[in-house]
Amino acid sequence: MAFFSDPLTFKIAGMAGVLAGLLGSLMAGFFYRGKDGERYSPLNHFISELGEEGVSAKAGWFNLSLIVSGLCLLAACISLGLILPGTLARIAGVIGALCALSLALVGLFPLNLYKQHAASAMAFFRAGLAMLILFTFVIITQPEGAERISRFYGLAGLPGIAAFVYFLALAVQRNKQSKALEAPAESARPRVSRISIAEWAIFLSLVLWFAVLAIAL
DSSP: OTTTTSHHHHHHHHHHHHHHHHHHHHHHHHHOBOTTSOBOOTTTSOGGGGGOTTTSTTHHHHHHHHHHHHHHHHHHHHHHHHHSOSHHHHHHHHHHHHHHHHHHHHHHSOTTSHHHHHHHHHHHHHHHHHHHHHHHHHHHTOOTTOOSSOGGGGGGGHHHHHHHHHHHHHHHHHHTTSOTTOOOOGGGOOSSOHHHHHHHHHHHHHHHHHHHHHHHO
16 A cells, blocks of 8 residues: 555656546547548547547557556556545545546447447546545545645646536436437537537546646645
8 A cells, every 4th residue: 555655656647647648639639530531629529539440540549548548547546545634535536446447448448339438438427527526625625734735736626527517417418319429420510519628628627637736746
């Protein structure tokens, strides 16, 4: 446990996780050409479309980056749960580990395997929201004299919480009409998709959250 309770473990694992996700997304996005030859746009494409085999030129690289990112963040979440004080922090660490494992499964089951992919992705979104809420609460309510990080840094989780809530609300609404995470046909793809933007907001807010905490610890 000493390895995981070392802040350096969180710093290295957290930064490695976000960098793997960022680099994989940038590479796949740069080489992406859709079924109609369109370029990738975060304004109206799901992140998972970067890993759609047979469509995304670098799907394999992207899916591998999600697996690597998930495994790194698994270690980071366990570490943070042990670094912060209290039983609630341990619970947050376990939920964070489940979130990270779900992210790895999203890479293992790309969009082509929709049923497994959607189950993994929704587990990631739900666990991610619970993780951020719990860790944010733990950081803000640390007892006097036992602070491992300034309570101020609890605010770093708020953008992610808002993004998760907004995305899940849109997913529930969309699921009433079709499959919530299924990419639309190109002829029906809107110029701007709120749910795609919300998904990217989750991605970027998590990158920010892990980076801020890694610097602050």
